[in-house]
Amino acid sequence: MKSASSQKLSNTLLVNGILGLIVLLWLIPVIGVFASSFRDRFDIQTTPWWNVLPHRDWVATKTINPRELGLDTNGPMTVEGVTATFEEMRAGVEQGDTRLIWIGTRPIGKIQVQEKQWVTSANLNLENYRQVLLGKSVQIKLADGTTQTVRGDDFSGSLLNSLTVTIPATIIPILIAAFAAYGFAWMNFPGRRFWFIVVVALLVVPLQIALVPVLRDFASLDLNGTFLGIWLAHTGFGLPLATYLLFNYISGLPRETLEAAFIDGASHFTIFTRLILPLSVPALASFAIFQFLWVWNDYLVALIILGPDPNVRVVTMTLASIVGSRGQDWHLLTAGAFISMLIPLVVFFGLQRYFVRGLLAGSVKG
């Protein structure tokens, strides 16, 4: 059965090979941004990010001053056994493993002798992060050693705003939905069936439908551009899913446990806080991750409710505004993108188990 086992081996190799390729394809975009965020601002603009990996490139070994050799820059010049005109040298003259290239203008330029060598253009530092994180003015060192004062992008302020928006906008809907889910599951009241149908119907309603009326209400309540406004909006938009998910979980808890507590004379409120909430931690956690990622990564709701005030900007807005105004400043964009991804990635990898469980419980957000 040798052929069968070698067949199996080659199958395994094929499967792992294709899978590895796909994973690589999925990762390269992130790696590119990550690597670039540590590179010098000038390097990012002029050389591709994969140059930080070892590669063969021209490296200057010697610089020759043509005037010292008494060469005529208007005619053919012979240097290191190569004869070429100024125009040819400016484009670079290759011979074997060496290259001659003219650096600078015709009257005062120099000739560089270059060789192909294995190099890495690492030169990594945290300057970009400093510039995007700090607000107001930041001193940055330029390549030539001089310093320049620029305005920072105040990502640290935006991070704080994002946290201020996200933490309550995650906990408040969970609290409200957990109470409601318990009410729907274990209490009797007229209209119970009707209201639950409303919750399920609202599951897939696109939130675009609500933005114009909500914005008008907020305008008359003076809530536009406030954290309270965006907490309320995210709470409202997240509630159908939260109530539905938590209902599915809470209504499935063993009936005997609750009945026993009731016979002991516990009230609904006690049962809810002492028994149901602790038992529902897995469901609460999976919705919490959903809502956290959703709110943290949200752009549309923040754009409309928080508006243009830079004091309350969340990270997605700050990042998008750099894309809009300085889309070529890759040293800022890559560092900013990575800062905006850091917290959700930590949450995601830390609590992935609960996230997957929530997905499998049928989470579709409207």
Added chain:
Amino acid sequence: MATLGQTVNKEPKLVGKVIAWLLRVGLAILIPLIAFFFLYQGFLFLRASDAPKWIIALVAIVWGVGGVAILYYIFNKLVESLSPDWTARLQPFVFVGPALALLIWFLALPALRTFYISLFGRNGPPDLPVTMAFTNPGEYFAAVSAQFVGLSNYVAVFTDRLMLGALRNNILFWIGIATPLTVIAGLLIAVLADRSKFERTAKSLIFMPMAISFVGASVIWNFIYEVSPPGAPQIGLLNAIVAGLGGQTHGWTNYTVIAPWNNLFLVIIVVWLQAGYAMVLFSAAIKGIPEEIIEAARMDGATEIQIFFRIIIPYILGTIITVTTTIIIFTLKIFDVVWVMTGGQYGTDVIATQFYRQSFINRNSGFGSAIAIVLLLAVVPVMIYNLRQLREQETFR
């Protein structure tokens, strides 16, 4: 499923019923109102203070979360101090009321209001107090009918040149191409990962983009599509490859010569973001296929490809439909990626960017609202399906 709790033995009298109803409605509205009032006052106080930003943030978080929790506690105490009959009648509304009030305020009513606004011109319905309809009906209805345009906004949605382009992009590129690509990529990865030793790691890494915001993803992919001036080394990966193969470099998303196919470069981003979601659901479904069936098929000499098409696909068909529906709903509302990448220019507009532009930039709220209603109508079949599922589950008798 029955509910627990003290059953009310006595048949309540009519007066009692009316009072109970009033109290219920009152509680449902009162809790959010009071919560809102206190949160609001706290906010005015915070906004006025000049404490360091992180202190304000911390206080706001504690204030917001704690305030809501304390309100539930207080209202529950109030209701529990009543007679047992009244407690049983009112307590459910302490629990369910706030959620319902918020759902009505933020989703149910806005749907109706948006529909109402969509029947009016640029500025929407006239900004008059509703009471005027009773005190001075003549003037009120004259003002309303002056702005009323009927269904002409809907006609515009399906005839306006920009809207037609947006609808085409949503249907052809987002539903027609992005959705199947995401499903196929997710399925392929799930099947491959299922047979690999490195399943956990591979799935985890492909799933990772789910944690990245669309704005962040736009930056990541803008960097891949970046084009440098001719002659300079290409710093964008795609153009570096193209230039390396001797091709012509482009900005790709704004490459209108191939329009509308430049949309594909936006589609790729969303496939990258969403394939992980499809993969996770498919992976779980594939794990649910009994091992014996596949082993039996192998014994009978079925090839892996036959197993895939004849066993795996039919077995997980339900999941495929669910995932496809979810991604269709998601792509219908696609906004962030398009808005940040191209701003809807170069023929990449979609319904949601048109909605945003009409509602908040052009300030044409009637037209914007009509677009939102069209989005809502598009998800109605899914809504009906969900409600049918609910009836079949029979959680509620």
